[in-house]
Amino acid sequence: MSRIIVILLTLVMFNRLSAADDQCLKCHETIGDNPSALFKHDIHFKRGISCADCHGGNPHLEDMEKAMDKKAGFEGVPKGDDISRVCAGCHSNPEQMKKYGSSLPANQLQNLLSSVHGKLSVTGKEHVAQCITCHGAHGIVSVKDLRSPVHPLNIVKTCTKCHANAMFMRTYNPSLPVDQLDKYRTSVHGKRNAKGDSKVAECASCHGSHNILSAKDVKSTVYPLNIPSTCAKCHSSSEYMKGFNIPTDQYEKFSKSVHGVALLQKDDMGAPACNSCHGNHGAAPPGVESISKVCGTCHAINADLFSSSPHKKAFDQRNLPECETCHSNHDIIAATNRLLGVTPEAVCSKCHSEQLSPRGYVVAKEMRLLVDSLESSEGIAKLLIEEAEQKGMEVTEAKFKLRDVHQARLQSRTMVHSFNEQQFRETIEKGLKTAAIVQTEGEFAIREYKFRRIGLGIASVVITILAISLYLFIKRIERRQRTGM
Amino acid sequence: MKTYFKTFYHWIDERVQLEDLVQFLGKKYVPIHRHSIWYYFGGVSLFLFIIQVVTGILLLLYYKSGEELAFESIQFIMSKVQFGWLIRSIHSWTANLFILTAMIHMFSVYFEKSYRKPREITWLTGMLMFFLALGFGFSGYLLPWNELAFFATKVGTDIAGVVPVFGKPIMVFLRGGQEVTGATLSRFFGFHVAVLPGIFTVLLGIHLVLIQRQGMSEPLAREEALAGREKTMPFFPNFLLRDLLLWLIVLNLLAILAVFFPWELGKKADAFASAPAGIKPEWYFLFMFQTLKYIPGKLWILDGEIFGILLFSAGGLLWTLVPFWDRKSNRGEQNKVITYVGLFVIFYIIVLTILGWTA
Numbered sequence: 010m011s012r013i014i015v016i017l018l019t020l021v022m023f024n025r026l027s028a029a030d031d032q033c034l035k036c037h038e039t040i041g042d043n044p045s046a047l048f049k050h051d052i053h054f055k056r057g058i059s060c061a062d063c064h065g066g067n068p069h070l071e072d073m074e075k076a077m078d079k080k081a082g083f084e085g086v087p088k089g090d091d092i093s094r095v096c097a098g099c100h101s102n103p104e105q106m107k108k109y110g111s112s113l114p115a116n117q118l119q120n121l122l123s124s125v126h127g128k129l130s131v132t133g134k135e136h137v138a139q140c141i142t143c144h145g146a147h148g149i150v151s152v153k154d155l156r157s158p159v160h161p162l163n164i165v166k167t168c169t170k171c172h173a174n175a176m177f178m179r180t181y182n183p184s185l186p187v188d189q190l191d192k193y194r195t196s197v198h199g200k201r202n203a204k205g206d207s208k209v210a211e212c213a214s215c216h217g218s219h220n221i222l223s224a225k226d227v228k229s230t231v232y233p234l235n236i237p238s239t240c241a242k243c244h245s246s247s248e249y250m251k252g253f254n255i256p257t258d259q260y261e262k263f264s265k266s267v268h269g270v271a272l273l274q275k276d277d278m279g280a281p282a283c284n285s286c287h288g289n290h291g292a293a294p295p296g297v298e299s300i301s302k303v304c305g306t307c308h309a310i311n312a313d314l315f316s317s318s319p320h321k322k323a324f325d326q327r328n329l330p331e332c333e334t335c336h337s338n339h340d341i342i343a344a345t346n347r348l349l350g351v352t353p354e355a356v357c358s359k360c361h362s363e364q365l366s367p368r369g370y371v372v373a374k375e376m377r378l379l380v381d382s383l384e385s386s387e388g389i390a391k392l393l394i395e396e397a398e399q400k401g402m403e404v405t406e407a408k409f410k411l412r413d414v415h416q417a418r419l420q421s422r423t424m425v426h427s428f429n430e431q432q433f434r435e436t437i438e439k440g441l442k443t444a445a446i447v448q449t450e451g452e453f454a455i456r457e458y459k460f461r462r463i464g465l466g467i468a469s470v471v472i473t474i475l476a477i478s479l480y481l482f483i484k485r486i487e488r489r490q491r492t493g494m
Numbered sequence: 495m496k497t498y499f500k501t502f503y504h505w506i507d508e509r510v511q512l513e514d515l516v517q518f519l520g521k522k523y524v525p526i527h528r529h530s531i532w533y534y535f536g537g538v539s540l541f542l543f544i545i546q547v548v549t550g551i552l553l554l555l556y557y558k559s560g561e562e563l564a565f566e567s568i569q570f571i572m573s574k575v576q577f578g579w580l581i582r583s584i585h586s587w588t589a590n591l592f593i594l595t596a597m598i599h600m601f602s603v604y605f606e607k608s609y610r611k612p613r614e615i616t617w618l619t620g621m622l623m624f625f626l627a628l629g630f631g632f633s634g635y636l637l638p639w640n641e642l643a644f645f646a647t648k649v650g651t652d653i654a655g656v657v658p659v660f661g662k663p664i665m666v667f668l669r670g671g672q673e674v675t676g677a678t679l680s681r682f683f684g685f686h687v688a689v690l691p692g693i694f695t696v697l698l699g700i701h702l703v704l705i706q707r708q709g710m711s712e713p714l715a716r717e718e719a720l721a722g723r724e725k726t727m728p729f730f731p732n733f734l735l736r737d738l739l740l741w742l743i744v745l746n747l748l749a750i751l752a753v754f755f756p757w758e759l760g761k762k763a764d765a766f767a768s769a770p771a772g773i774k775p776e777w778y779f780l781f782m783f784q785t786l787k788y789i790p791g792k793l794w795i796l797d798g799e800i801f802g803i804l805l806f807s808a809g810g811l812l813w814t815l816v817p818f819w820d821r822k823s824n825r826g827e828q829n830k831v832i833t834y835v836g837l838f839v840i841f842y843i844i845v846l847t848i849l850g851w852t853a
Contacts, residue, residue, distance in 0.1 A: 401756045403572040403579065461580075465753040472746040479739045486731060 031068045032076055033060035047148035050156075056109045063087070063095050089135030093118055096140040120219035125226075129181050137181060143167055159218070161207040165193060168212045192291035199291075208249070210292075215239055231289070234272060236282035237263055259283075262340035281307065301331035308332075314426040334359075344422055346384060350377030372430045379437040380421055386444035387414045393451025402454040407447050414444045518706075523726035524733045525712045532602035533710055535595050537737040538744055542592040543698070545748070546630075549585040550687065557637070559683040561676035564639035565762040572759060583752035589631055591748070593778050596624050604816070604836050607823040608711035614817040616708065619701040621814045626694045631776055633686040639679055644763035645773050647682075648674045653786070656799045675765070714828060774850060781843045782806055784850035813839075 037045035037060070048054050053062075061068040065084035070076035077083045087095045097118035099105045106115060117140075121127045126138035143159055150157045158167040169190040171177050178187050189212075193199035201209040215231055222229035230239045241260035243249050250257050263269040263283070271280035286295060286303050295303045305312025315321060315331060324331055335348065335356040351358045351374045361369035390411055397404045417440025424436045506512050524533065556575055558567040571578035600620065603609060609617035636647045651674065655665030670677030727733055775783050785806075789798040796804075812819075822829040 401758075403569065403759065405569055406573060461753050465749055468749055469746055472742050472749075476739055476742045476746075479735060479742065483732065483735045483739065486735070487727075490728075490732075 031059045031061075032071050033064070033066065033068045036073065044147040047146075051147055051149050052151055053149060056111075058099075058109075090139070092139040092141055093121065093136075100140075117219045124217075124219060124221045125223045126221060142171075159213070161211050161213075162202060162205060164211050164213055165190060165199070165202065189290040192288070196288065196290065196292045197294075210243065214243070215289075233278055233282050234276060236284055237269070237273065240283045259339045266339060266341045267343045268341060300333050304332040310423050311426045314423065318426065318428045320428050346377065346380050349380060349425060350374060352377075372428070375430060376425065376433050379434060380418070380425075383414075383418050383421065383437050383440045383444065386441055386448070387411070387418060390414060390444045390447035390451060393448055393455065397451050397454035397458065400455065400458045402458055404450065404454050407450040407454070410443055410447045410450070414440050414447060416440075417443065519730040520728070522706070522709065522729035524710050524729050526725040526727055527713065529602075529606060529713055532599075532606065533733075534737060534740050535599040535602060536705070538740055539592060539595045539599050540698075540702075541737075541741040541744060542588050542595060543694075545588045545745075546585065546592060547691070549581050549588065552581045553585055554687065559637070559680055561639065561679060564637060564679060565759070568638045568759055572756075579756060580749075580752055583755075583757045584748050586757035587748055587751045587755075589634060590777070591744070593627050593631055596627055597778070600624055601836065601840065603711075605833060606711060606713050607820070607829065607832065609817040610711075610820070610823040610826075611817070613704070613708060613711055616701060616704040617817050618814065619697045619704070623694060623697050623701065625810075626690050626697070628778065630686060630690050630694075631778065633682040633690065635776060636674075636679060636682045637686060638759060639763045640760040641763050641767070641770060642760055642773065644674060644765070645769045646775050647678065648769075649773065649783075650775060650779070651678075653799070653803065656797070657803055658800060673765070714823065714826060772853075774853075777847060777851070780850035781846035784846045784853065787853075 034045055034048065045060075048060070059068050060066075063084075064086065065082040066078070067076045067081040067083075070081070075081065077085075084095075099109070100113065101115050101118050103115040106113060121138070121140075122136075126142075127136050129137040145158055148156070152159050154160060155162065157163065172185075173187050173190045175187045178185055194203065198209040198211070202211055217230055222232075224231045226232060227234070229235065237260055244255075245257050245260045247257045264273055268280050271277040272282055284292065285306075287293060301312045301315055312332075321331075323329075324334065336342075336344070347354050348356050351361065351363075351370055355373070355377070357369070357373035360366065361373055363370050394404050394407050394411055397407075417436060421433060421436045421440065424433045427433065503512065524530070553571065556567055556571045556578065558564060568582065571582050573579075575581075603617065603620065632647075632650060636643045651665050651668050654668065655661045657664065666672065668678070668681065669675070670681045774780060782802075786799055786802045789802045791798045793801045816832070817824070820829055820832055823832065
């Protein structure tokens, strides 16, 4: 700590030291070492910060022994976490930064220490990343400078120095993949970045810079619930996306979709975010061919049924994207019965008309009738069971069966993707059969409820007659006893 | 028909001397006075106990004890067994009415000071039966193995465990372990259908024999005022038929309760679920439960809960032993202190039960 104070004092005392007076630089230039050569291009050198401002010592003394005497506050090369602390001596001090005319935020170290890089450590003595790990040491230039290792066009290389190194990453997190760079280079972002487009997303665009958190951290920009808004930072900005020639309404559509509502409103982590379909490091729009594979990662049975259905060939011939043609992409709505059939709002009627495609038209119409009848039967059964339950009847078993009916209806929605009327009918009929049983049980429970009341009425009448008779009998006995008969 | 009946009666009489019993019953008289109405609550309690025995046996035909079977078997009784719903609802309602009528019977005997010599044993057997009835209620409550019963039993046995020295072993004995589990259910089932009915039947036998032997007690004031001029009615058939009339009315009331307010089954017990909010014991334990809530955590050197339990235990013991310390009544003198104590107890029970119910 005392060392840091000495360095800070030195910084304050000797700031704005001219290069000509800097004995450290003079001497090291004479030696011809790399740090002094690099430092000439360093942004800090240009702002008048000397070697001694970071390394300590007295830059005014020509005598090397005295200039680099520890009594003169010479620190030498800072090690481990001291490196970031030396940088923070200025970078965490807004006043100091103001003096150098910098508008950089003063919370980088604070962010770094709370980031995954600031928390992880292997040796226990120092944390995994220091300022120089990304920014370099003696040749630091502005992030906007193309020579900077953190410039948008270079940052991918900088990050992957560690992140593509399996040996290195294993020491920190063996389960973390190391193929991000390879994937990135296949992505639209990566391809354009490689061509020199600095506007496209690179590592820091999504993960942040100093404040990078684990993807499992709820505060992380790449936590599943936050991914849509992270992507939307660029993709929803028509100003930023100008020139890319792609729509900017994806987030708006997604947030209203069945997936978006589940993810953003219900915090359902099982719901897909942007990266679930587009990939993350290898982000790209899925091609027509691969759409069903992408959707099929979650909707596996639907994808399988579709692949073996007659629609597969028809879609391929017409170059139609498989799932997207009926369900759309970002604004997928909940699949209700209205998507099926031949009504104007049904997706089947987009291709199947009575005149041009009579067979498909008839099948679609029939399938809709079947699923409607199951829905209606389920509704009736549910009402009956609810009524019986409200009347205090025990209908737990019927309620379980009602779940089977609902399950059959959900299965029928999956079975639609076979576009096979027979298979679809079998699923629906299974549900209809169970619904009929539930309806019967519901009706029986309601009848039983009425029977109980009628039974009670009859029993009450019988008991009342018995009670009155008994009362009269007692009175007669007592009368006889009084009269002595 | 009459001839057949007479032949049958004669056949029995030849073997067991039935005539003696008929003669005895024919000579037995019940006093008539303005408090006579209270005599009927003993009979109603007996009737409700008989209903409990009959419906309990019927439930036993289908009930299966065990963590995985109890709830399902009651569900089966309620939905599949012919009139199972009626039997179960009547059993549950009767359990509550039985405790209520037994309580009324106990208080009426207390206020009439009918426990005084020579009826001390009748009172003692009655009190023991009342405690057993509470045991019936507590053990029977767990048998459906539903959420409320599970947590009520947990809380109830926890309270028992607080008692110094004996509490912990009693709790472990009741639960069949440290926690309320299937072992507790098996034990409670055993207590409910075998141990408690066995003891209860013996006590009931003694109680009824003593009543028949000693006759109905009369209020002190009446004894003094009407010495030798009392109004009576024959026990048989007058009083017995009146009892029967009341039983019919109670039976109808039970049927109405069972049909209009069928006893709910609730959710199956889950040991890993959190206790439902505002969990309360059955109404007859509510006043004690509520009192324990009001007692501060620490009273002098005693833990508040222990103090409460000791207080109720001492109160219960004093109440049970009233024939032995109420010397005035035993001498045939009026004892107003006893009446005031009784009135206070009733007032306390009613107020604390209402507070507990509305809490």
